Amino acid sequence: MTMEAVLTRARSLGLPEVQWQAPHWNEGAIRFCDRLGAHAQDKRRCTLPVTPT
DSSP states (O other): OOHHHHHHHHHHTTOSOOOOOOOTTOHHHHHHHHHHTOOOOOOOOOOOOOOOO
16 A cells, blocks of 8 residues: 555545654664655653563
8 A cells, every 4th residue: 555545545534644653773764754744753662571470
């Protein structure tokens, strides 16, 4: 699916925005975001391992 298709679908659903994540080390993904004019937001990703009980 292209980004234009994603945006078209989001508009049809009445969504105000589309969000996705790009890790700080993925320079290609960051360039992609920049080319689209996407706005970066600070975000904290938390993980909690699930251990057997």
